[in-house]
Amino acid sequence: xxxxxxxxxxxxxxxxxxxxxxxxxxxxxxxxxxxxxxxxxxxxxxxxxxxxxxxxxxxxxxxxxxxxxxxxxxxxxxxxxxxxxxxxxxxxxxxxxxxxxxxxxxxxxxxxxxxxxxxxxxxxxxxxxxxxxxxxxxxxxxxxxxxxxxxxxxxxxxxxxxxxxxxxxxxxxxxxxxxxxxxxxxxxxxxxxxxxxxxxxxxxxxxxxxxxxxxxxxxxxxxxxxxxxxxxxxxxxxx
Numbered sequence: 001x002x003x004x005x006x007x008x009x010x011x012x013x014x015x016x017x018x019x020x021x022x023x024x025x026x027x028x029x030x031x032x033x034x035x036x037x038x039x040x041x042x043x044x045x046x047x048x049x050x051x052x053x054x055x056x057x058x059x060x061x062x063x064x065x066x067x068x069x070x071x072x073x074x075x076x077x078x079x080x081x082x083x084x085x086x087x088x089x090x091x092x093x094x095x096x097x098x099x100x101x102x103x104x105x106x107x108x109x110x111x112x113x114x115x116x117x118x119x120x121x122x123x124x125x126x127x128x129x130x131x132x133x134x135x136x137x138x139x140x141x142x143x144x145x146x147x148x149x150x151x152x153x154x155x156x157x158x159x160x161x162x163x164x165x166x167x168x169x170x171x172x173x174x175x176x177x178x179x180x181x182x183x184x185x186x187x188x189x190x191x192x193x194x195x196x197x198x199x200x201x202x203x204x205x206x207x208x209x210x211x212x213x214x215x216x217x218x219x220x221x222x223x224x225x226x227x228x229x230x231x232x233x234x235x236x237x238x239x
Contacts, residue, residue: 032108044099059105074188087112155190
């Protein structure tokens with residue numbers, strides 16, 4: 001992969017660290033370990049806990065929970081530049097969360113003790129981390145409200161709008177959902193069956209709301225909002 005061997009470059013692309021000087025990036029480089037993870041690998045689970053900060057360099061991971069019957073509910077899907085994990089002072093996941101690599105993925109892992117010391121010396125980084133936590137909490141609450149109150153079509157549209165907010169690619173009213181998603185993936189995020197989600201996707205393509213690309217989707221944001229009777233979300237902050 002391009003620039004994959006340049007660990008300092010990849011660290012500078014992590015949103016949490018994108019405003020740090022290169023001297024701090026070099027410190028993080030020395031404190032962290034690069035870890036390649038194969039598609040389908042469980043990185044974290046209730047039985048496999050690691051107190052550390054995981055920096056997602058390249059790839060895609062799914063955060064989900066499962067009940068006693070094995071039914072899964074996807075909390076979020078993260079791509080390049082995101083972070084997850086937990087240390088003593090903060091948590092971006094918890095002990096009940098599974099984290100699975102959806103693609104071949106490259107992580108940098110920082111031990112909790114080293115990160116706590118690094119964070120204590122940089123209050124501006126702590127504030128940015130709090131902002132990230134707040135954004136994720138808001139996203140989870142908003143999605144939970146949609147699942148509780150909206151029909152499946154509106155849930156799917158809301159999810160696609162929020163995911164498209166994370167991608168910089170826009171062409172007029174068209175936005176890219178820049179991640180690999182199956183209908184089953186979407187179903188576990190909106191609390192519906194895969195068959196129902198497949199029917200919704202088929203309808204959205206027929207009505208010109210959604211286009212399938214090789215490794216992504218293109219969403220017509222204006223049509224999606226009209227279908228949900230939503231205001232313009234383009235100014236909402238994304239992570």
